[in-house]
Amino acid sequence: MHIRRSAEEIAANRQRYEEHQRKGLEFAPKALPAPSPLPGPLIDEAAVIHAETIPGGWYWSTALKRGESIRIDQGGAFSTVALVAWNAADTSERLNLVDTVKVQWTTALGKGRVIFSDMGRVMFSIVEDSSGAHDCLMGGSTPxxxxxKYPNVKTRNTRDNLVLVAGKLGLDRRDIPAVLNLFAPVRIDDAGEFRWRGTLSNSGDYAELRAEMDMMVGFSNCPHPLDPDPVYAPRAVTVTRFQSASPTADDLSRTATAEAVRGFENNALMLA
Incomplete structure (x- = not known):
């Protein structure tokens, strides 16, 4: 159905667009820091809400409140973790990696970046990250x-795991967004091919994501499709949910780019 808009509405939208464009051109993005040091610091026990060990090949989901964080920790061995998320108040709003990449002009997600929803709001701030090697383009494993990759071996895969996650949350497979593969050092070579660059990762990496809205978050702990290990042997990972410290006015994720500033403005409108 075609919606006709008034000249006044069109003019107001154009003015808003031009103002955003002007701010973006004037905004000097902040330089992002080096990866977080290893090993990760201990989390204050008083702040911990829940800690879950996800066995290799399995899945888990959790509610996450605005102002809480999750630390995804490989422990002492390498493992890729696929992540998806939905707005708890309206599950039609979900993690959107296309917008996350597009509005920040980069596929390199690490400390200081944010992860957007498909409504232009910020779902997560990446507040700590020892890796900087995550894949937001390829998606997860399938049957x-x-x-x-593993002929004649019984395995679990990310697609089926997330179908189970969605079902337990009252959602359908069509509600599953594209996945963010944490700890997946995938890069595109000069020929435009996806390549696995294992030297970008460390065994024992971790990432901390701060929730910027109330969410439901799902995880799948299965090998990435490009992981060169010929043996299906995913290792357990630990996900710790804890209360974050309140962000400061100069919080890096909130101020690093003009796009992040606008995303948080959209969050504020949602909460008003």
């Missing part, structure tokens, strides 16, 4: 990719 077909696992069958080709």
């Amino acid at each position: 077909a990719s696992n069958a080709a």
